[in-house]
Amino acid sequence: MTTEAQRVRKLSYPNDDAMRMLTDLLAQVQSGFHPYPRPLSPEALEAVRKYNELRRTLDHDRPLSALGGSSASRT
Amino acid sequence: MFRFFINPLGMSLQDLSDLHPVILEALLERSWNQQVNTTELAGHPDNRSDVPGRPDHLLNPVLGSQVPRALAPVTSLIDVPLLDRKIRGTEPNGPLGPSQVRWHHLIYAYMIENTRLLEVFRRALDGFLHGERLSALSSESQRWLRTTEELFFRDPPSFSIATQTSYVRPSLAATRANAYQRLFGMTLNGTDGAKPNFIVAEHANSDFVQVFDELLHEIWEGRSNFANAVGARPTDDAKIAALAERLADMLGSRRTNGSLSREEFFADATLSWFHAVLETDSHPIIVDLRANASSPEERLFKIAQRVGYPAHGLSKSYFEIAEPLSRLLIAIEQKTYNNPAAVPALYTPAPPAPPGGPAADTDIILTHWSIIRGRDAKAKRVAAA
Numbered sequence: 001m002t003t004e005a006q007r008v009r010k011l012s013y014p015n016d017d018a019m020r021m022l023t024d025l026l027a028q029v030q031s032g033f034h035p036y037p038r039p040l041s042p043e044a045l046e047a048v049r050k051y052n053e054l055r056r057t058l059d060h061d062r063p064l065s066a067l068g069g070s071s072a073s074r075t
Numbered sequence: 076m077f078r079f080f081i082n083p084l085g086m087s088l089q090d091l092s093d094l095h096p097v098i099l100e101a102l103l104e105r106s107w108n109q110q111v112n113t114t115e116l117a118g119h120p121d122n123r124s125d126v127p128g129r130p131d132h133l134l135n136p137v138l139g140s141q142v143p144r145a146l147a148p149v150t151s152l153i154d155v156p157l158l159d160r161k162i163r164g165t166e167p168n169g170p171l172g173p174s175q176v177r178w179h180h181l182i183y184a185y186m187i188e189n190t191r192l193l194e195v196f197r198r199a200l201d202g203f204l205h206g207e208r209l210s211a212l213s214s215e216s217q218r219w220l221r222t223t224e225e226l227f228f229r230d231p232p233s234f235s236i237a238t239q240t241s242y243v244r245p246s247l248a249a250t251r252a253n254a255y256q257r258l259f260g261m262t263l264n265g266t267d268g269a270k271p272n273f274i275v276a277e278h279a280n281s282d283f284v285q286v287f288d289e290l291l292h293e294i295w296e297g298r299s300n301f302a303n304a305v306g307a308r309p310t311d312d313a314k315i316a317a318l319a320e321r322l323a324d325m326l327g328s329r330r331t332n333g334s335l336s337r338e339e340f341f342a343d344a345t346l347s348w349f350h351a352v353l354e355t356d357s358h359p360i361i362v363d364l365r366a367n368a369s370s371p372e373e374r375l376f377k378i379a380q381r382v383g384y385p386a387h388g389l390s391k392s393y394f395e396i397a398e399p400l401s402r403l404l405i406a407i408e409q410k411t412y413n414n415p416a417a418v419p420a421l422y423t424p425a426p427p428a429p430p431g432g433p434a435a436d437t438d439i440i441l442t443h444w445s446i447i448r449g450r451d452a453k454a455k456r457v458a459a460a
Contacts, residue, residue: 040419040420040423041419043414043416044417044420044423046417047406047411048420048433050409050411051406051433052431054177054405054409055402055431057175057176057177058402
């Protein structure tokens with residue numbers, strides 16, 4: 001940056017501290033958009049509980065994948 | 076329903092195969108009578124139907140006695156009253172307990188039937204009943220053969236909840252195909268000539284597949300980005316909730332006042348019988364057909380080879396997806412995910428407390444739905460210029 005540009009910038013944005021704080025604030029706000037991993041909301045926890053109850057009352061609890069085997073095509 | 080008798084309730088398939096068909100039919104009736112029944116409108120997963128089954132006092136005599144095993148000492152008995160008590164949730168002859176029996180969503184029957192196992196077993200029965208080309212049957216297998224033919228390859232007895240043939244609809248296969256078309260807008264993938272002719276309904280969920288594709292894509296966005304700490308997070312919980320609501324509405328519309336529930340119940344019972352056989356490597360009919368293998372689809376392939384009819388090459392995916400997809404669709408019909416705040420449960424893997432939840436099922440569904448559809452549900456969208 002030239003001396004002249006530095007001078008202009010300093011004149012235009014004399015409050016360098018505010019710029020730094022604003023940048024910091026934006027970073028913090030952005031990280032707020034990505035709050036994971038975090039605990040599930042009460043509604044999501046209730047959805048998990050209902051699903052587990054559904055699974056308990058439905059017939060079966062043995063994943064077929066536990067039995068192994070391949071999916072090769074044949075007659 | 077038969078896998079329900081086996082896995083949670085502890086009855087072996089061999090014992091079920093030993094029972095007289097009238098007892099099995101009575102167990103199905105009892106299960107229907109004991110279905111989950113809350114104050115929800117008929118058709119809701121918690122109140123599938125208000126149509127009454129056979130009165131319980133007519134079922135009690137049939138289910139009240141222990142039955143000797145076929146080829147064991149007389150003292151070896153099959154405890155039918157115990158199984159009945161578990162279904163009823165109470166003591167024999169006591170007051171009925173709270174209704175608690177559920178059956179799978181019709182998608183379970185659709186996925187299992189797509190493996191073509193019904194036609195494979197029909198041809199096996201044909202071979203056994205008309206000659207000795209396949210092999211000579213053991214006594215245990217002959218009992219299984221009799222039960223299977225009585226329950227699933229002839230018209231069900233009158234006044235049963237399974238009675239779904241008449242002058243109006245003569246074919247059970249066509250009844251199932253009609254139900255699949257109405258709920259999912261899909262037909263079976265049977266080979267040419269093996270597909271049942273059925274009445275195509277005017278009101279059908281023809282956009283089910285499209286909406287479900289979209290739902291899975293959005294769930295995958297959530298799954299692949301749930302732990303993002305930096306950068307964009309394209310997960311759209313509101314859109315997932317809207318798509319879940321759309322599915323709940325379209326499925327609920329076809330089930331108004333409990334329609335299709337009887338068809339769903341008996342279709343699930345039918346397919347679960349054959350599914351249970353393929354899961355049991357030691358079952359006499361598997362042994363007699365020399366179809367021992369390490370997995371259900373491998374046993375099916377071996378039987379298919381013997382009867383000269385092609386099972387579906389993607390049978391493994393159909394077997395794997397059937398139950399997780401059934402559970403997910405029931406939960407969607409319960410409108411659990413219509414609230415965006417509940418949606419993270421669909422893609423957040425293994426929440427520590429409480430454990431379980433739907434995320435493990437959605438992972439399985441994403442994998443096998445993509446294989447079955449031939450379209451990758453995880454693929455990025457490409458916008459047309």
